[in-house]
């Protein structure tokens with residue numbers, strides 16, 4: 001089945017969980033001395049391995065963590081078998097073009113980088129990293145909010161750049177970056193070693209998601225009082241203004257508004273993370289095949305790269 005056909009399948013609103021690892025429920029953790037792969041869950045038809053590795057002092061330490069949350073331990077994150085199948089098929093289309101290159105997800109806080117990143121990594125058989133978690137591990141402080149409080153945002157940003165630098169020499173990873181990683185040009189140099197994908201989510205939807213889970217883990221949005229939605233919306237708007245076009249540097253843009261229109265939904269909240277992951281593959285494939293076509297067109301006739 002073509003992705004476009006599957007994207008038009010009826011889907012219901014998706015109710016997810018906060019940043020997987022930020023809450024401990026359903027989050028099992030393993031450590032091992034080798035680059036071990038561990039099957040941690042079964043998502044029906046999909047090979048669902050998910051690994052994380054820690055970086056300390058600029059060195060990669062093979063710490064493997066299972067990072068997918070399924071509330072209640074039984075429900076699948078995929079809306080339907082059809083959706084899961086399309087996802088699998090799209091991943092198989094994209095895999096040869098990716099050729100081991102990493103995928104970096106960029107986007108505002110709450111745009112779904114962690115949620116979608118885990119799905120992409122599982123189906124590709126890539127490892128998953130959350131750059132915020134890697135900074136926490138490198139610094140030895142268990143939350144980004146505490147790092148901001150005990151040190152400063154600049155200290156966090158320096159460590160974030162170091163983490164991205166270390167990741168840039170690796171292959172076969174999906175990385176959920178922090179929402180502010182895009183503001184430093186050096187981070188783009190690191191991320192452009194792989195493929196960058198922008199999850200473009202309307203501010204209203206971001207504010208709704210963040211108001212639902214609270215702002216405790218996101219220091220730039222934290223508020224002591226006031227209506228959670230209104231406060232989150234105001235802060236997100238200001239940040240988005242400051243960041244200008246930074247996200248648009250990404251190689252591929254996944255617009256939730258665009259997917260919702262294609263699927264005939266009025267609101268992006270009807271979209272499942274799997275549908276968003278499928279669109280990410282569509283956009284990645286199109287970027288990579290366009291690039292290959294440009295390369296081939298510059299070769300002498302009869303040759304291909």
Ligand SMILES: Nc1ncnc2c1ncn2[C@@H]1O[C@H](COP(=O)(O)OP(=O)(O)O)[C@@H](O)[C@H]1O
Nearest residue numbers: 016017018019109110111112113114115209273
């Ligand atoms: N497609 C979606 N629809 C509704 N909520 C979502 C969707 N994707 C993620 N969420 C929820 O939004 C919040 C932020 O998602 P997360 O993946 O942690 O974003 P990020 O890593 O970009 O900050 C979480 O509570 C998550 O469950």
Ligand SMILES: O=C(O)C1=C[C@@H](OP(=O)(O)O)[C@@H](O)[C@H](O)C1
Nearest residue numbers: 108109110144178179180218219
């Ligand atoms: O947008 C930002 O500046 C930030 C986003 C956060 O990551 P998420 O996008 O994963 O929430 C985290 O890195 C930090 O709180 C700063």
